Amino acid sequence: MRDFKAELEQRREKGLYRWRRQVETPQRPDMIVDGRSVLSFCSNDYLGLANHPDAIAAVREALPETGVGGGASHLICGHHSAHHRLEQSLANFSRREAALFFSTGYMANMGVVSALAGRGDTIFSDQLNHASLIDGCILSRAQIKRYPHADMAALEALLADTDGHKLVVTDGVFSMDGDIAPLPELVALCKQHDALLVVDDAHGFGCVGPEGRGSAAHFGLSQDDVPIVIGTLGKAFGTSGAFVAGSALMMDYLVQKARTYIYTTAMPPAVAQATCTSIRLVREADDRREHLARLVVRFRREAARLGYALMPSDTPIQPIMVGDAWSALALSKALEARGIWVTAIRPPTVPEGESRLRVTFSASHTEAHLDKLLSALGDAQRELPGHAA
Ligand SMILES: *Cc1c(COP(=O)(O)O)cnc(C)c1O
Numbered sequence: 001m002r003d004f005k006a007e008l009e010q011r012r013e014k015g016l017y018r019w020r021r022q023v024e025t026p027q028r029p030d031m032i033v034d035g036r037s038v039l040s041f042c043s044n045d046y047l048g049l050a051n052h053p054d055a056i057a058a059v060r061e062a063l064p065e066t067g068v069g070g071g072a073s074h075l076i077c078g079h080h081s082a083h084h085r086l087e088q089s090l091a092n093f094s095r096r097e098a099a100l101f102f103s104t105g106y107m108a109n110m111g112v113v114s115a116l117a118g119r120g121d122t123i124f125s126d127q128l129n130h131a132s133l134i135d136g137c138i139l140s141r142a143q144i145k146r147y148p149h150a151d152m153a154a155l156e157a158l159l160a161d162t163d164g165h166k167l168v169v170t171d172g173v174f175s176m177d178g179d180i181a182p183l184p185e186l187v188a189l190c191k192q193h194d195a196l197l198v199v200d201d202a203h204g205f206g207c208v209g210p211e212g213r214g215s216a217a218h219f220g221l222s223q224d225d226v227p228i229v230i231g232t233l234g235k236a237f238g239t240s241g242a243f244v245a246g247s248a249l250m251m252d253y254l255v256q257k258a259r260t261y262i263y264t265t266a267m268p269p270a271v272a273q274a275t276c277t278s279i280r281l282v283r284e285a286d287d288r289r290e291h292l293a294r295l296v297v298r299f300r301r302e303a304a305r306l307g308y309a310l311m312p313s314d315t316p317i318q319p320i321m322v323g324d325a326w327s328a329l330a331l332s333k334a335l336e337a338r339g340i341w342v343t344a345i346r347p348p349t350v351p352e353g354e355s356r357l358r359v360t361f362s363a364s365h366t367e368a369h370l371d372k373l374l375s376a377l378g379d380a381q382r383e384l385p386g387h388a389a
Pocket of ligand 1: 130
């Protein structure tokens, strides 16, 4: 039998061991974690909606009508009218013909990729794609061709060299780097090579594009250009679940074929109902998005001045590149000693040697919160010389 204990020990020795912290507050900038008060800069609650009074009220109002549990899968007896209304609202929001509500983004990606490609087909996948897309590729049993991050020349060469059904999958906004995929170029390549484009815009919806309608909308691209788009609802929308949007035909196909849609219990309908409220909040959140953009610009200017290495990102995802896992842990600890919470991101989530602090901003952060982060980063820089750029 494998020595599981030794494997855990090895993880520890390499600085790759992971552990969980206990939070005792809703998601918001000032949190209590393991009994201590901290200012958090690592949540994906980008618009500050996870704790919004309207969303809380929506769950509360829905509960007496819907009950708590989903009861069964959507195809048995779990498909509630609240789920249906949410799908219509998501289709309308994403300007797609139809949408399908999944329990999580992980399941949406696994289900969509494995339904749309199979044995004998080829999937082209950006090297920095999210784990759930990668796992969807593996589950599909298709041949997988990974291309270097956002390298369109490499992708073109691979596409030209491949026959048969082709699927191209990419994050819209890359989860650990914060940059946006070159969607116009991807669209052109997919059209040229008759490949189906799937964009996972978990971090784009809510944050990017007019009304937060995502990366495709940011580039003015429609359903004809990006036929399949995936969004998660646990990030900027502040609730839970995920959706896939595209043509009515493709959504029908997924209802028949996406195993992670078919063989799982429907999410509590009250969550779906609350998400309808979140969509309204997201659309109306231009002031929140503008505030976020201002925080990001100021952070980038001042963190760079302190000597930290940032990535080319305009989104609320602002990684501080550190390098080795131990240094990332040390910087995270130094910040925590000053009451700032930013989790270190290490392999295998990111490539070897690219450990980082993934700083994320929320519209709930104030300029004063940012002051505290920058001051802590300045102190940490003096305390840990040489670990930053
Ligand atoms: C978070 C994330 C997912 C998974 O979504 P969940 O709803 O949290 O399961 C999928 N793709 C990307 C790019 C993500 O960042």
